[in-house]
Amino acid sequence: MVQEPRSGRPPHVVVVGAGFAGLNATRELARGGARVTLVDRRPYTTFQPLLYQVATAGLGPGDVSYPTRAYAAKYPTARARKAALTKVHPAERRVDLDDGTSLDYDYLVLTTGVTTNWYGIEGARDHSYPIYSVHDAIVLRRRLQQLLEEVAAGKRESAHAVVVGAGATGVEMAGTMAELRRRTLPVTYPEISPKQTSVTLVERFDYVLAPYKPRLRDAAAKALRKRGVRLRLGSTLASVEADAVVLSDGTRLPSDVTVWALGVAAPEEVSSLGLPQGKGGRITVTPALNVEAHPEIFVAGDLAGPPDPLPQLAQPAIQMGKHVGEQILALAHGRPAAPFSYRDPGIMATVGRGQAVLQLANGLTMHGLPAWLAWIGLHVTYLLGGRNRVSVLVAFLARYAGPRRSAATVVE
Template identity: 75%
Template structure:
């Protein structure tokens, strides 16, 4: 076994996962001069909130990803490893990797995130597609393209898309698909009529966007219906078949492409780490986001399960990551770690061109063009790399504000 030692001077921190929380923790630690090894199975970090844009060909995979080594190069004390964690020997402060090597640590930060939860629904994992990674988004994009080509050449009669889940991801996906159906497909596939295509959103609650206030939920639902989305609210999925989604009441919704935007859970591999797990497989931690029995191990982001867990969104992950970084610096200096307190800045979701909903922590709500422009500005600001920001902003402007014929370049 190859050994990586980093105990020559000062504490060595291993951060597992290059998502929002992992990068925030790494950034905080590096600025304090700590030595960090950042580990991820991919050589890049992904901006997950825009993956649905990749799936619908509004953005390219490179627009929402950024090289992990390019991020690390900004900080003198940060090194990276491309690997997956296969085990954690907490008593020895050792992380086992899938390439047969390992890394020792003084402090360990686990931010590897969660994965799709199929909720034990028959056929869901086999017949539905998630949108949780770049690979997922590209796979969905290719399937949509193939189904449209098959319909255009007469190999199939229609292209019906069913999106399961009425949270932000499901709403954004359904709204974008509906606009492509009316704005883009008539240009790129003139052989198809509107009757041959459809977009349906299935949600178990009687409304979409459950964390939002009722007036914003209703506004989002109206905006989706205006764009031609069929809403099946208060409906539970019982089975996903290769060509249909079957509801609990026996209704069979034809589906040539089923998009799964419902629920997340910890990867099965986390159970092999020997750490305490709670609801949804999250690792149980204290209010300070470290383990009770191993205070040198911290968990942040979607994988963390503190007593009062914040929502599994980008903003909580960023704040948790930064908090963990600060607490490790404090612990290394012999100071007491502090509990994590989430500062809720608000939530937002886009429904489509010129339409979004925004709910601030103080109770103020916005919808329409103002909220949509705020949504674009915030997402562009959080992207890593100037090229990515410019590419995404240009793509948004061209796709949504440019001439109608420019939309023809979207489906590719």
């Protein structure tokens, strides 16, 4: 059993945020004998890489979420709390929560993640739909359903969709929406003409999936076009209106629903914590991922701003969370904290049924059906809970291998 040198008892670690980083830090700490309190504003953790499937009615909200109390129950020394962080008192080693309570800590781990970045684009916040949380996905899902019902009933003329941002989320969202438009709508909404719907993907670069090699970018773009996605590459956004997306050259793209997949930034409330911030509002940390002036405070995941920037992906968050847990246990044993070193396993994204791109750290690339099967296997493996894994597998089978009408499941 690890012990805090000052008191001779196991250290109490407060982990704020139940994302990839927070869960992995909690697991590492609890396995090492530390007392852990996992705090999150929601009573569940979300598997964000599959939120676009929830938004397009391929999965239910429960398929991509898992109760934090069920996770904490796996470890005798871990507890979960539903609350949001409001203030940090480093000198007193205490945090205040929005339910009016406080928690004392020996070590603090901040893994609250980031939020949608609107980049100051006029109208973006008011007229766009982000997909960063379960709530976002449900709101977008209902909006899409409402549009289709209104077009089918003759109450409106079109259901054109514009996706802003051609990173992995934007590409996956556009590809899935285009597949539904071509394969499912003709069966489930025969009243709607193909001319009344469209999917457009807008990207400021001249290519999609910027972190990938040109071969994979071209393969993804070709697959999107094959599915009917209109690509507007090399296009800079000027503003978003209620019924259109306006480009910097004055072009107006009709849009009945604008999906925002452009980027993320630290939430505004992070500035009130009194900790140093860097690019994108992220908290500045040392190579070991702790705050220089307060070495007992660690930051992991998207909220962390280490000296060497890392991609805003699941794998860096997972590895950072585990590293933070290991370093806290080391400090509790009187050993110094070691710097974090990221082991890049590669990146992948899917375009739709039978098509994905995979790029490994050793330079190996792959696209098509093998990459798509690997994408499914990896995502199912990382889901929490056996029920979720089975449910997602069945849902994927129905959406991609079942009759076309099976991909149209919508739950109010």
